[in-house]
Amino acid sequence: xxxxxxxxxxxxxxxxxxxxxxxxxxxxxxxxxxxxxxxxxxxxxxxxxxxxxxxxxxxxxxxxxxxxxxxxxxxxxxxxxxxxxxxxxxxxxxxxxxxxxxxxxxxxxxxxxxxxxxxxxxxxxxxxxxxxxxxxxxxxxxxxxxxxxxxxxxxxxxxxxxxxxxxxxxxxxxxxxxxxxxxxxxxxxxxxxxxxxxxxxxxxxxxxxxxxxxxxxxxxxxxxxxxxxxxxxxxxxxxxxxxxxxxxxxxxxxxxxxxxxxxxxxxxxxxxxxxxxxxxxxxxxxxxxxxxxxxxxxxxxxxxxxxxxxxxxxxxxxxxxxxxxxxxxxxxxxxxxx
Amino acid sequence: xxxxxxxxxxxxxxxxxxxxxxxxxxxxxxxxxxxxxxxxxxxxxxxxxxxxxxxxxxxxxxxxxxxxxxxxxxxxxxxxxxxxxxxxxxxxxxxxxxxxxxxxxxxxxxxxxxxxxxxxxxxxxxxxxxxxxxxxxxxxxxxxxxxxxxxxxxxxxxxxxxxxxxxxxxxxxxxxxxxxxxxxxxxxxxxxxxxxxxxxxxxxxxxxxxxxxxxxxxxxxxxxxxxxxxxxxxxxxxxxxxxxxxxxxxxxxxxxxxxxxxxxxxxxxxxxxxxxxxxxxxxxxxxxxxxxxxxxxxxxxxxxxxxxxxxxxxxxxxxxxxxxxxxxxxxxxxxxxx
DNA sequence: GGTCAGGCTGCACTCGATTGCAGTGAGCGG
DNA sequence: CCGCTCACTGCAATCGAGTGCAGCCTGACC
Numbered sequence: 179x180x181x182x183x184x185x186x187x188x189x190x191x192x193x194x195x196x197x198x199x200x201x202x203x204x205x206x207x208x209x210x211x212x213x214x215x216x217x218x219x220x221x222x223x224x225x226x227x228x229x230x231x232x233x234x235x236x237x238x239x240x241x242x243x244x245x246x247x248x249x250x251x252x253x254x255x256x257x258x259x260x261x262x263x264x265x266x267x268x269x270x271x272x273x274x275x276x277x278x279x280x281x282x283x284x285x286x287x288x289x290x291x292x293x294x295x296x297x298x299x300x301x302x303x304x305x306x307x308x309x310x311x312x313x314x315x316x317x318x319x320x321x322x323x324x325x326x327x328x329x330x331x332x333x334x335x336x337x338x339x340x341x342x343x344x345x346x347x348x349x350x351x352x353x354x355x356x357x358x359x360x361x362x363x364x365x366x367x368x369x370x371x372x373x374x375x376x377x378x379x380x381x382x383x384x385x386x387x388x389x390x391x392x393x394x395x396x397x398x399x400x401x402x403x404x405x406x407x408x409x410x411x412x413x414x415x416x417x418x419x420x421x422x423x424x425x426x427x428x429x430x431x432x433x434x435x436x437x438x439x440x441x442x443x444x445x446x447x448x449x450x451x452x453x454x455x456x457x458x459x460x461x462x463x464x465x466x467x468x469x470x471x472x473x474x475x476x477x478x479x480x481x482x483x484x485x486x487x488x489x490x491x492x493x494x495x496x497x498x499x500x501x502x503x504x505x506x507x508x509x510x511x512x513x514x515x516x
Numbered sequence: 517x518x519x520x521x522x523x524x525x526x527x528x529x530x531x532x533x534x535x536x537x538x539x540x541x542x543x544x545x546x547x548x549x550x551x552x553x554x555x556x557x558x559x560x561x562x563x564x565x566x567x568x569x570x571x572x573x574x575x576x577x578x579x580x581x582x583x584x585x586x587x588x589x590x591x592x593x594x595x596x597x598x599x600x601x602x603x604x605x606x607x608x609x610x611x612x613x614x615x616x617x618x619x620x621x622x623x624x625x626x627x628x629x630x631x632x633x634x635x636x637x638x639x640x641x642x643x644x645x646x647x648x649x650x651x652x653x654x655x656x657x658x659x660x661x662x663x664x665x666x667x668x669x670x671x672x673x674x675x676x677x678x679x680x681x682x683x684x685x686x687x688x689x690x691x692x693x694x695x696x697x698x699x700x701x702x703x704x705x706x707x708x709x710x711x712x713x714x715x716x717x718x719x720x721x722x723x724x725x726x727x728x729x730x731x732x733x734x735x736x737x738x739x740x741x742x743x744x745x746x747x748x749x750x751x752x753x754x755x756x757x758x759x760x761x762x763x764x765x766x767x768x769x770x771x772x773x774x775x776x777x778x779x780x781x782x783x784x785x786x787x788x789x790x791x792x793x794x795x796x797x798x799x800x801x802x803x804x805x806x807x808x809x810x811x812x813x814x815x816x817x818x819x820x821x822x823x824x825x826x827x828x829x830x831x832x833x834x835x836x837x838x839x840x841x842x843x844x845x846x847x848x849x850x851x852x853x854x
Numbered sequence: 855g856g857t858c859a860g861g862c863t864g865c866a867c868t869c870g871a872t873t874g875c876a877g878t879g880a881g882c883g884g
Numbered sequence: 885c886c887g888c889t890c891a892c893t894g895c896a897a898t899c900g901a902g903t904g905c906a907g908c909c910t911g912a913c914c
Contacts, residue, residue, distance in 0.1 A: 233900030295566040465803025571870030
């Protein structure tokens with residue numbers, strides 16, 4: 179015999195399958211005589227009985243599965259988040275199904291379709307695309323959802339995001355404290371919510387501190403990549419050669435800066451300071467080790483999973499959004515201006 | 517009405533559900549009138565019909581799901597492999613369920629249990645533990661399996677592994693060509709198959725080249741971590757201060773070496789060369805950029821997924837194992853001895 | 855002693871798709 | 885004109901678990 183079925187357990191315990199079902203389900207166990215329930219459970223244990231999730235799911239229309247929609251698992255940003263999610267999901271008896279969208283709307287739609295056909299009970303979405311009719315539609319259809327790392331504009335969807343504004347604020351404060359006055363910002367793409375949020379935060383931070391607010395000090399990158407970061411820094415340096423520090427939109431952009439430093443013979447941090455954003459792994463091994471803002475990735479994932487489970491349990495609760503604090507990790511890429 | 521069911525499609529097309537089922541399934545489509553089939557398919561399309569995988573799975577005992585057993589998704593080694601796997605699985609209509617074992621046998625067993633209770637049709641296993649009764653048991657039970665990154669000893673399980681021996685051989689050849697004669701090896705833990713395989717390959721390589729074969733030149737690390745790597749290098753330097761190059765068991769161990777270099781004021785690569793193994797992301801940003809062996813991670817994953825699908829389709833085919841070639845990426849951490 | 859309540863248990867149907875078997879009807883050959 | 889074959893379609897059972905409803909039995913109360 180392969181895996182034992184409920185009927186096997188019932189037969190072995192000398193009861194009807196219905197009784198066995200009730201005895202095994204904690205929610206309905208009260209309907210069964212305590213003695214009988216104990217016996218059934220013991221028999222089930224002995225036989226190594228495992229309920230067939232498909233049969234159960236068929237009847238209950240639940241799959242104990244949630245979909246994780248991320249751009250690319252290969253991006254070091256996501257594994258810790260996924261880990262955080264799964265660590266919460268698992269004890270709750272849920273599993274996560276991961277799909278990669280490569281930030282391609284077409285692919286994103288297809289993958290979400292796939293998840294829905296797999297009967298996921300909810301979605302954790304980490305794609306960075308800004309406007310998205312698909313989101314609104316899912317929202318209308320009542321699919322429980324949580325967004326991580328980006329805030330839905332207009333839509334009433336719960337989200338977990340790092341407190342970008344506070345982070346940028348800390349970075350600027352750190353540089354200002356070191357004595358920098360002309361600080362540049364290499365902003366992320368304007369099509370991403372984090373890109374615009376950080377850029378706005380930067381503008382506010384320099385204004386509040388009476389630092390140089392020249393718009394030429396803010397350059398927007400085309401993508402969140404080293405190449406874009408390098409290109410942006412070149413433009414910045416061409417426009418304002420007197421800049422002494424830059425706040426990069428994220429670590430990859432900061433890495434692009436390193437390339438420009440060696441290309442133009444700039445000594446970091448003596449001649450120019452850089453602050454990254456995200457605290458990717460191994461940044462402490464760079465030369466110089468990158469000062470950056472650490473995001474509690476795992477915690478973000480865990481929080482998102484908890485919120486999704488809540489949303490699944492109580493579909494019509496108000497969307498609640500959470501900003502998680504981040505911390506500035508000071509390493510070797512920042513120093514007082516020459 | 518929520519998602520339409522097969523019955524809805526059948527009603528709308530004016531046929532019996534059985535006929536609709538046959539028309540929609542490519543394998544049985546030949547049994548129904550071509551015209552009818554076309555009509556049913558059109559109606560299904562129009563209604564946006566998606567078969568319920570649970571109902572189907574219940575009847576067919578298939579889940580279109582495979583389990584991916586990895587130690588820790590957070591380890592940069594695995595995301596590319598997972599990506600490669602999913603890229604193959606997806607077009608085949610399969611999905612992967614990821615579990616993290618943290619290399620803890622207890623957890624591993626529990627997680628595999630979980631996967632089985634979720635009715636996965638096969639397993640891709642990437643855990644690094646050597647002896648494992650669980651593998652043998654699964655094997656006996658006829659669970660289709662493929663291992664990646666390690667070879668099962670004794671068991672007849674297909675595996676996909678990088679050609680460790682050839683890689684180490686290339687590393688040693690590279691260093692020897694540069695003029696190194698006293699080369700050390702910081703081996704991975706003896707409890708892992710890759711650890712022992714690479715160590716053996718190293719011994720052979722230095723022997724074949726008439727280099728220094730002193731056993732003191734080979735030090736075994738406790739774990740695949742920076743700390744262990746640093747500790748191992750310290751021991752090596754204490755025993756043989758005249759060593760001019762080291763081949764690290766993997767990149768993390770090599771990173772540990774960097775710590776010792778700065779700790780003892782050793783100039784890499786002028787005074788000592790290092791070669792890593794794996795080509796983790798961003799190694800090119802280190803100071804100096806790490807010379808290492810690049811593993812075709814994504815390709816490994818893709819190949820593993822293909823083999824698993826084969827094994828699921830034809831359960832009793834002979835286990836076939838594949839060694840994938842790797843390539844030496846020469847960067848700045850290797851140079852002729854002083 | 856009779857009646858009623860309530861605790862347990864069993865029956866039977868349901869979820870949605872698949873599939874062996876039976877049945878219908880058309881077409882063709884004798 | 886009859887009978888047989890073959891192509892197609894419908895019926896009904898099945899997968900494993902969950903659940904409304906009915907019925908049994910016991911115990912308590914009048």
